[in-house]
Amino acid sequence: MRSTLSVFLLALFVGASPLFAQTPGTATGRSGPPSYMIKNIRVDGIENQRTRQFVIQSSGLSTGQTITLPSGDTIAEAIRSIYEIGMFSDVAIYQENREGNRVDLVIEVTPEPTLINYKLTGIKGRHEDDLKEKIPLVQGRPVRPSDVERTKQIITDFYGEKGYLRTDVQVEKQTRETGNVALTFDVKRKKKVEVERIRFTGNERFDDGDLRGAMEKTRENRWWRFWKGEKFKRNAYEEDLQKVIDHYREHGYYDAQIVADSVYYISDEGIGINVTVREGDQYYVRDVEWQGNTVLSDQRLTNSLGLREGEVYNAVAMEKNLYGNQKGTDVLGMYMDRGYMRADVQPTVRVAEGDSLDITFDVREGDVYEFGDIQISGNTKTNDYVIRRELYTVPGERFSRSAIQESIRRLSQLSYFSKQSLKGGPSVSVDEEEKEANLTYDVEEVGSDQLELSGTFGQFGIVLQLGFQFNNFSAQNFFDGSAWKPLPSGDGQKLSMNVRTNGRYYQNYSLSFTEPWFRGRPTPIGGSISYSKYTRGFYSSRSSVQDGRFQNFSTNFFVRQRLGWPDDNFQTGTTVSYRLYDNRGFIFDSTATNNRKNVGLFGSIPTGRSQSMSIQQSLTRNSLDNPRFPSSGSNVRLSVEVAPPLGDFEQYHKWKLTTNWNVPLGEHFSFGVATNFGYIGSITGDPVRFERFEVGGTAFDYQGRNFGTEPVFMRGYPRGVIGPKVQRATGLEPAGGRVLNKYTSEFRWMAVQSRQLQARPYLFLDAAGAWSSLDTYNPSNLYRSAGVGVKLFLPIVGMLEFNYGYNFDRFVPIGGSEGTPNWTFQFSLGQGGR
CATH class of the missing domain: 3.10.20.310 (membrane protein fhac)
Structure with a gap:
């Protein structure tokens, strides 16, 4: 490309009109270059009149404008402005027809060719779609050589991040008669390149394994990590070199350095890395001094910093406790929480005698904001x-x-x-x-409402389910037709409706509503109502249940209140519930003399009419960062429920403690531990017939079967196999336990997080047990399971969970279960439980 500025200056000196002729605008004796007024501007090299006008506007030049010639920045700035349009490969401006102090300017441009289309060969599928989102080429727009080179770099970087370090991209350019071009990028990924060897020299305090362990994303390829190739990424490698230095700094090696490093190919598929370190000496803290602090005392700042005189100097911990740690107890955070938004703390580290360090912190508190x-x-x-x-x-x-x-x-x-x-x-x-x-x-809103349309097959045949859960409902706009889009929303209320039926034999209807802020205060109130009806008999070679009929009606009302002490994460709640069960039917036993016996349709529910009224009080502390996929924080809940003996109502008292603790492990991983303890006892000494703990299975297994008991889900085991059982006329059934222990642990990976899908695979290890009384309680006798699973959240469908677990312990089988250790696949729809 020629120098446009040189062309412009040359045109000035060889122009037909004299350059420094005396004119009214350039009086003799006046110092500096003469000024000229632009009489006319013409654009050459473009046929389209609108494009020519666009070039003139982009240049910033206009007729009647006064410019300085031959020097001045106006023309140079005009050339730069036209170049920045990105439509031309060459730009020049020169003068013609100069008359007195008036001059005509000519803008000469060479247009870039227009892109007809482009294609990528050698790749397909999702990679092609992902690359086209990154590539800056647009059909019908000018294409510059820099755009082509940028596209090649994007492709090589894209595959370099995936381990294809030797990706080669060749460009084929086809020029048509119109001067426009079509481009083909032929991509040859070649083989993946993995890190085969990492070696350190100069390290005496720590061996190679320690230093390789400090590198988080650059790892040697090992056969036992067959599921993960150790790809080399340049940016991650540079970060890992700093982590090696941080490893030394954590152990007191204040002046440790990396003096050299090299990355080289061992083969077509593997690279080696050599790193040379200079360790230096190990240092200890001798003295800590604060200067400039008036708001916080020296002692409090030192305690927050975590440095102690005589201890090994940990520079990494000092920086975190100075500028930002996960607990929020860092020095800068303490100032910012007191309004000192511009506070700044700068440490000065001085080597003292021998292996000691003196550290002085210069505090600039600033103003309160x-x-x-x-x-x-x-x-x-x-x-x-x-x-x-x-x-x-x-x-x-x-x-x-x-x-x-x-x-x-x-x-x-x-x-x-x-x-x-x-x-x-x-x-x-x-x-x-x-x-x-x-x-x-x-904020960016995502779909939180859920539509559930599913079908299951069980003891009542095919059961269809239709459910709606609106998590951002607006009751006050219910009668406003314009607010139905498709439902009134925006007030943060929750409305849930659900229908399950197989037509003749089974129907279930439920409705619930929650107002999270009652009367403008963080006092959630709400309630639910549910009705179920079963009409069917059971038949077997030995006995049959005829005229079976079961009805259940339940309702509850709750109110919760956020507490300000000990902190705002505490909440107390009160729930009042009423339950009605009507379980009827009779059985014919062909082997008995009196072959007619009154029983219920469900053997786990007492025959006839049963009722209970209960009140529950709970205390909760919830600091989870996300209710669906928590990665940090905790949720602890203690509740006491009492069902008093009112007339012939069922009676019991029930105590529960559940905990959920989560620790983040990097940006995408987390570890969680949860517990569930429960006990249900009698107020009058009579047997407790309801609300026992039935352990095993998933929420999917309990659809239409959880009446009178509290299901406690357990991966790897079928429904209800853990805990006491009872022999009934229809077979062996869960009796439910009065004492519950359950422990859960998960290692999670947040694999996908988008508006359309959230996916979190996990590894789990569970253990649980249920006992009939405190006398038989044995906390060491637990049923254990382990496996893998994944939780998926789709905005419309809601939460889906799949797991494949192995039960380590034999159990007494119920129904079709085998009772021996084996792998079990389970599925659930909804939040489920742990």
Whole structure:
């Protein structure tokens, strides 16, 4: 490409008109270059009049404008502006027809060829679709050589991240008669390249295995990690080199360095890495000094920092405790939670005598800031006030980092917004004069409503299910026809409706509603109502149940209240419930003298009419970051339920403690541990016939079968096989336990997180037991299982869970189960339980 500026200057000097002729605008004796007024501007090299006009507008030049010739930045800036359009490979501006102080300018351009189309060969499927989203080429637009090179680089980088480091991209350019072009990118991925060897030199304090272990994403390929090739990624490798240094810094090697590293090919499919380190000496903390702090004492700052005199100097821990740790107890966080938004702390480390370090922290506290204007954007369905009531960032209150973090956590718990949109927190703009921090929460709404349409086959034949769960309902707009899109929404209320039926023999109807903020306060209230009806008999070679009829009606009302002490994560709740069971039928036994006996349709429910009225009080602390897929935080719940002996009502008292603890392991992995303890006892000393713990199976197994008991799901085992059992006329059935212990652990991977699908595969290890009384209680006698599974959340369908588990312990079989250790596939729809 020629130098356009040189062409322009040459045109000025060889032009027909004299360059420095005296004119009215350039008086003799006046210093500096002469000025000229642009009389006319012409564009050469383009036929289209509208495009010529667009070039003139883009140049910033106009008729009547005064410019300085031959020097000045106006022409050079005009050339740069036209180049930035991206339509031309060459641009030149020169003068013609100069008369006095008036001059005509000519803009000469060479258009880039227009792209007819492009295609990728050598690849197909999803890779092709993913690449086309990244490639900057657009059909019908000019294509520059830099665009072609950029596309080649995008393709090689794309496959480089997947381990194809030797990907080769060849470009075939076909020029048509019109001058436009078609491009073909022929991609040859070749074989994957994996890291075969990592070697360190200069390391004496730590062996190669320790230093390789410090590298998180760059690992040697090993046969036993057959499911995962150890790909080499340049950016990850640079980060891992820093992690090697951090490993030394964690153990007191203050001046450890990497002095050299090299990456080389061992073969066509493998690379080797050599890293040379200089370890230096190990240092200890001698003295810690603070300067400039007036708000927080030296002792409190030192305690938060975690440094102790005489201990090994841990530079990594110091930086985390200084600028940001997961607990939020870092030094900078303590200042920011007190309004000192601009606070800054800079450490100075000095080598003292021998192997000692003196550390001085220079604190600049700054001014106290308050929250200013709080804006919300991106919400198209959820009303602003539903979001604002979850925010802890209140205008006029002191700025607080923890208030922002808690606001994000509570917005995540709503499940209305994508995690990605909340991850970065709100954008902050600061008014320095008013000392205010203005926040904007930019959210991206995702589908939270669920439609469930399914069918199952069981003891009543084919059962169809239709369910709706609206998690962002608006009851106040129920009679507003314009708000039905397809239902009134945006007020954060929850409405659930469900119908299950096989037509003649079985029907179930349920409805529930929750208002999370009653009268403008965080006091959830709500209730539910359910009715089920069964009409059928059972037949076998020995006996039969005829005229079987079972009806169940249940309803409850609850109110909860958020507590401010010990912190805002605590909540108390009260639930009042009523249950009615009507279980009827009689049995003919061909081997008995009196072959007619009154029994119920379900042997697990007492025959005849049974009722219970109960009140439950609960105390909960919930700090989970996400209700569906928690990766951090905990949920602890203690509840006591009492069913008093009112007349012939069923009586019991029931105690439950459930816990759920989660620890993040990097960005996509987490580990969770959960427990479930329960006990149900008698108030009057009479047998407890209802609400026992029935352990085993999934929510899918209990559809239409969980009357009178509390199902406790257990992966790897069939429904109800864990715990006491009873022999009834229709066969062996679960009796339910009065004492429950259950333990669950999961290692999870958040594999997919998008608006269309969220997927979390996991490994699990479970153990549970149920006993008939405290006398038979043996907490060491547990049924164990382990396996793999995946949870999927689709906005319309809801939560799906598949697991494949192995039960380690034999059990007494029920129905078609075998009772021996084996692998079992299970499926559930809905949140399920642990």
